[in-house]
Amino acid sequence: MSAAVREWGPRQRNPVILLGIPGPGLVGVIAVDYLIEKKDLAEAGTIEIPALPPIAVVKEGIIVSPLRLYAGDGIYVIKSDVPLLPSAFAALVEGVMNWAIEKRPKMAIFLGGVPDDQRMEVERPEVYVIFNNQDASQIAGDIKASKLSDGLLSGYPVMFLWAARRRGIPAMVLMAQSYLKYPDPGASAEALRALFPLIGELDLGELEAKSEAIRLKLKDLMEQTSQVMAQGAEEMRAIPAYIA
Amino acid sequence: MGWYYREVRWSVYSVRGPIEPIADVSVERDCVRIVIDLPGASKEDVDLLLREDALFLEARANVGGVPVTYRKLIRLPVEVDPDAARATMRSGMLVVEAPVKKPKFRRVGVE
Numbered sequence: 001m002s003a004a005v006r007e008w009g010p011r012q013r014n015p016v017i018l019l020g021i022p023g024p025g026l027v028g029v030i031a032v033d034y035l036i037e038k039k040d041l042a043e044a045g046t047i048e049i050p051a052l053p054p055i056a057v058v059k060e061g062i063i064v065s066p067l068r069l070y071a072g073d074g075i076y077v078i079k080s081d082v083p084l085l086p087s088a089f090a091a092l093v094e095g096v097m098n099w100a101i102e103k104r105p106k107m108a109i110f111l112g113g114v115p116d117d118q119r120m121e122v123e124r125p126e127v128y129v130i131f132n133n134q135d136a137s138q139i140a141g142d143i144k145a146s147k148l149s150d151g152l153l154s155g156y157p158v159m160f161l162w163a164a165r166r167r168g169i170p171a172m173v174l175m176a177q178s179y180l181k182y183p184d185p186g187a188s189a190e191a192l193r194a195l196f197p198l199i200g201e202l203d204l205g206e207l208e209a210k211s212e213a214i215r216l217k218l219k220d221l222m223e224q225t226s227q228v229m230a231q232g233a234e235e236m237r238a239i240p241a242y243i244a
Numbered sequence: 245m246g247w248y249y250r251e252v253r254w255s256v257y258s259v260r261g262p263i264e265p266i267a268d269v270s271v272e273r274d275c276v277r278i279v280i281d282l283p284g285a286s287k288e289d290v291d292l293l294l295r296e297d298a299l300f301l302e303a304r305a306n307v308g309g310v311p312v313t314y315r316k317l318i319r320l321p322v323e324v325d326p327d328a329a330r331a332t333m334r335s336g337m338l339v340v341e342a343p344v345k346k347p348k349f350r351r352v353g354v355e
Binding site: 181183213 | 265334
């Protein structure tokens with residue numbers, strides 16, 4: 001059963017749609033959170049997944065869905081505050097792509113981290129990209145990411161790319177070299193930097209300056225995510241990875 | 245089914261006591277490697293104790309103007325040689341490497 005997207009507010013045509021969920025290094029979540037703040041995107045909807053456990057975020061005494069939609073400046077951002085098991089993620093991407101069809105998005109983007117044992121030795125993480133078709137590759141144009149060549153891709157990026165391809169939506173997965181089990185704002189900054197040609201430039205200084213506070217603030221979410229990733233790997237017999 | 249609520253203050257990290265930092269322990273060949281995330285801490289702020297089967301850490305840090313204390317006890321999966329251990333600090337992450345203690349067989353006479 002797929003997710004239901006409930007949208008309010010002004011609609012946007014040909015938008016760029018970004019999806020960030022807790023995963024390796026919390027790269028996607030940190031990146032979209034920063035984008036929402038810097039571009040002052042307004043909350044524009046919620047996403048409900050039947051497969052999700054009974055978890056809600058509490059804001060000023062009122063429960064809100066842990067999956068929310070933000071919009072503005074030609075961009076939609078879908079953000080999850082909770083880690084998702086493969087079944088919940090599958091429902092999410094099916095629901096989001098069904099909702100996205102009528103908007104004729106310019107590009108759908110899944111942001112995440114690709115765990116690397118050598119991350120500690122790296123000053124500036126590499127950013128990699130995989131597209132779901134040739135159109136997406138051309139639309140992406142000048143993004144500063146290395147296109148992965150021949151290999152095997154597994155996990156959530158695959159679900160995302162296939163769901164978009166079945167509906168003719170150009171899509172890409174942007175993955176930054178990251179830690180697996182530690183929040184990685186540095187990787188998020190590089191992922192956002194790579195996306196400037198598609199989303200416009202952002203001042204990343206504050207993200208870099210607040211890196212320590214972000215790592216501390218997201219400690220609990222990272223620990224929960226690590227547990228869910230281990231459970232999810234059992235379910236799928238794979239951890240999101242790329243093998244060249 | 246029980247219910248659970250945890251207050252999270254997003255603007256200022258609300259510190260009510262020592263924080264248990266994220267740590268990862270891996271056994272690599274003949275060495276145990278422990279990596280602990282200590283945002284805001286420098287090597288001078290870390291008090292590290294190691295014995296054959298456990299590591300205890302306490303560290304003080306300042307994160308965004310807020311004083312933070314880290315404290316963690318980690319039980320190791322195998323015994324190590326604490327005298328040969330090495331600890332380094334990189335980008336706010338503490339890395340401790342200790343060689344696995346080789347078990348010694350002792351000859352026992354049969355009476």
